[in-house]
Amino acid sequence: MLAAGLILDRLVVRAEHVRVVPGLPPRLQAGPVSMRAYVSQENVDRWTHTARLPIRLALTEEGVMLTTGVRGFKMSETVADLEVAGRFLRLAPTRMTIVGLPTPLVRFFKGYLPLPPLPKGARITEVRPRDGELAVTFALDHIDEPITPDIARRLRSFTRLPIPGLR
Secondary structure, eight states: OEETTEEOSEEEEEESSOEEEOSSSOEEEEOSEEEEEEEEHHHHHHHHHHTTOSEEEEEETTEEEEEEEETTEEEEEEEEEEEEETTEEEEEEEEEEETTEEOGGGGGOOEEOOOOOOOTTOEEEEEEEETTEEEEEEEESOEEEEOSTTHHHHHHTTTSOOOTTOO
């Protein structure tokens, strides 16, 4: 599954109180709805290469290891926890080296991971890093969609997210 250029390895959807409400047209309602997206290291590497990000992201049990370099020379290496910050994932560095030397300024460097935008009304509820995989859970309070011939396309729009900067 593709989400803003990032290939998701799998997506698990859990919907509660799913019902069809009669009417013209009838409506599909559910809520709450949660989705957990799993991304492998291989697909993160493909995404950073395609997006031409100047960093390498390695998924580890500790969080994310970010490495920057110039022509094969490692300039910095940072290990960061992933924290939920509203609709974003914030990188909170726990350890950093610059040109091979540890830096005590690690607590001053915080940033946000450039993620695909979430569907409207969604919020991130959990992040679980593992070696070689990252699981991000987001939730919607409810879904209320008319059941028309294009319902499948509209429901797919919750997971097929737009690529930033493109229309």
